[in-house]
Amino acid sequence: MNNFNGLNLNLGVLPLLSDAKSRSISAENLTGEKGCGGMSREGTGAHYARDLGLGWKISPSLLIGPGKTITLADISGPGAIQSLWFTSDAGRDFILRIYWDQQIQPSVECPLPDFFALPWATFVQINSLPVAVNPRGGLNMFWSMPFRQHCRMTLQNLHPADAKTVFFQINYTLTEIPEQAAYFHAQFRRVNPLGYGDVYTILDNVRGQGHYVGTSMGWGIHNNGWWGEGEIKFYLDGDREFPTICGTGTEDYFGGAWNFEQPKGQYGVFSTPYLGLTQVITPDGLYKSQQRFGMYRWHIMDPIRFKQDLRVTIQALGWANRLWDEPRYLPLQDDIASTAFWYQAEPHAPFGRDFTIADVEVI
Numbered sequence: 001m002n003n004f005n006g007l008n009l010n011l012g013v014l015p016l017l018s019d020a021k022s023r024s025i026s027a028e029n030l031t032g033e034k035g036c037g038g039m040s041r042e043g044t045g046a047h048y049a050r051d052l053g054l055g056w057k058i059s060p061s062l063l064i065g066p067g068k069t070i071t072l073a074d075i076s077g078p079g080a081i082q083s084l085w086f087t088s089d090a091g092r093d094f095i096l097r098i099y100w101d102q103q104i105q106p107s108v109e110c111p112l113p114d115f116f117a118l119p120w121a122t123f124v125q126i127n128s129l130p131v132a133v134n135p136r137g138g139l140n141m142f143w144s145m146p147f148r149q150h151c152r153m154t155l156q157n158l159h160p161a162d163a164k165t166v167f168f169q170i171n172y173t174l175t176e177i178p179e180q181a182a183y184f185h186a187q188f189r190r191v192n193p194l195g196y197g198d199v200y201t202i203l204d205n206v207r208g209q210g211h212y213v214g215t216s217m218g219w220g221i222h223n224n225g226w227w228g229e230g231e232i233k234f235y236l237d238g239d240r241e242f243p244t245i246c247g248t249g250t251e252d253y254f255g256g257a258w259n260f261e262q263p264k265g266q267y268g269v270f271s272t273p274y275l276g277l278t279q280v281i282t283p284d285g286l287y288k289s290q291q292r293f294g295m296y297r298w299h300i301m302d303p304i305r306f307k308q309d310l311r312v313t314i315q316a317l318g319w320a321n322r323l324w325d326e327p328r329y330l331p332l333q334d335d336i337a338s339t340a341f342w343y344q345a346e347p348h349a350p351f352g353r354d355f356t357i358a359d360v361e362v363i
Contacts, residue, residue, distance in 0.1 A: 005175045007080055007144065020175035025073050026168060027059045032075060044165065061167040064094075064157040072168060073153040077101075079174040081145035081184075086112060087137045090164040091121050095156040100183045101149040105350045110188040112155070114339045116141060117296040119218020120279050129273040130214070130298055143213075143341070145184040146177045182210050182343035187351055190359055192335035193222060194316050202232075202312040203340040210344025212304035212312065214297060217254075218279075220335030221291040223318060226259055229329055230315030237308045245304065250314065251277075254295040261286070267293075274298045298341075312340060 004013070006020030021034075027044070029037040040046075043059025064070050088094060096115055098108035113119065116139040117131050126133040132140040145151075151172075157164050187203060194200055202215060212234070221227045228250035233243035247253045251260050255275035262268035267280045279294025304310070320330035 005178075006173050007146070007175065007177075009082075018175070020173045023075075023079075023172050023174060025075075025170040025172075027062050028057075032073070032170075032172070061165050063163050063165055064155060065163045066157060066159050066161050069154050069156040071152065071154050073151060073170050073172075075147075075151040075172060077147045077149050077151065077174070078177045079147060079151070079172055080177065081147075081151065081170065081172045082142070083169075083171045084139075084141040085169040085171075086116070086139040086166065087168075088112065088164060088166040090157065090159070090166070093158040094164065094166065095158060097154045097156070098145070098184075099150075099152040099154075100147045100346060103346060103348075105348065107183055107346070107348060108186040109351055110186050110339050112139070114188050114216060114218070114337065115139075115186060117216035117276075117278070117294065117339075119216065119294045119337050119339075120281065120292055122279065122281075124269075124278045124294070125271065126276065126278050126296070127271040127273075128276060128296060128298060129300060131296070143184055146181045147183065148177050183346050183348075184341075184343055185210075185348060186339055186341050188337070188339045190335075190337035192220070192337075193333040194336055196333055197331045199313045199315055200230075200336050200338070202314060202338045203342070204311040204313075205349045206306070206310040206342070206344065207308070207349050208345050209307050210310070210342055211299075211306065212310060212340070212342040213299045214341035215253075215312075216296040216339045216341075217294070217314075218335075218337040219250075219293045219295070221289070221293075221318075221332070222334050223330070223332055224289050225287050225319050225330075227291070227316070227318040227332060227334065228259065229319065230317035232312070232314040234304050235309075235311040235313075236304070236306045239311075250317075253314075254297050274300060310342070314338075 004016045004018040006018035023032045025032040038055045040059035044061045045057045049056040049058050092111040094112040096112050097106040100107050123137045130143045230250050232247040232253045234245035235243045260267045260277055269280055271278050275297045277295050281292035283290050316332040316334050318330045318332050320328050
């Protein structure tokens with residue numbers, strides 16, 4: 001019996017042999033069973049392959065009816081999801097959910113683009129370590145997602161009238177999972193507009209032991225001027241009024257500085273392995289109204305560890321230097337959406353919401 005379980009992959013362990021079993025689910029093999037790929041006799045490509053016969057791209061995608069939910073994966077463990085690929089004609093009206101080990105509540109619940117750090121209705125290239133978005137709309141994810149008994153993944157079409165098409169590939173391994181391995185979680189939130197003087201909550205009501213591994217945010221500005229003075233705060237293990245970890249500014253948390261302004265008079269977009277400012281929409285120019293931004297920060301080398309509970313907030317804070325003689329901070333009432341990524345032991349606290357089109361629509 002080989003002792004290497006095929007997980008925690010890097011260049012150093014790639015030569016090691018393992019008894020882990022490689023499997024994959026797509027519209028051409030919905031069960032992931034060995035030797036069952038490409039056997040479809042009907043599907044979205046059947047008309048185009050009518051002269052070619054069995055095995056010639058009969059079912060490359062699935063059609064999801066309006067308001068319907070389909071099961072993408074139903075896998076018996078132990079094992080781990082190792083990569084995901086999606087593309088679709090839908091936007092935020094697709095809601096992805098993942099359930100681990102027969103849990104009734106999903107551990108992942110998020111609009112499909114936001115899960116891949118794309119909060120606005122445009123595709124941009126992302127070159128990060130766990131998430132890559134490639135032309136034109138290829139969504140790739142490489143977070144390790146172990147499970148012990150079962151994995152169920154669903155996709156819901158929130159659109160009330162239109163059927164939507166999805167292409168997907170779920171690559172996973174069947175192998176033994178270490179006792180200390182936690183479960184992957186992701187939760188979407190959005191507030192539009194944020195109340196004056198309110199603090200935006202990225203994540204709360206997390207109970208148990210785990211570690212926070214990432215944030216992706218969509219930030220829509222309803223004011224003129226610079227918007228990113230707000231501090232992110234991590235409240236750990238009983239913190240109440242004041243957090244254990246406090247940032248210095250929004251652009252600082254996402255790895256930039258001095259308003260992301262580079263070159264002078266422009267926002268400087270960037271995408272790196274761990275952080276990025278990838279979506280910049282400024283229809284009226286720098287610091288004018290209706291700015292929209294997409295950002296991500298992955299805590300891969302610096303996870304935020306907690307033993308009992310976790311709450312994460314960020315302030316919406318800009319400058320009000322044109323309203324008074326002396327500059328001062330201005331609490332903002334922006335359109336803010338976020339997806340929090342973390343690992344924790346199950347069971348987790350319910351997320352406590354049902355998505356509607358109004359929750360996710362891009363205005």
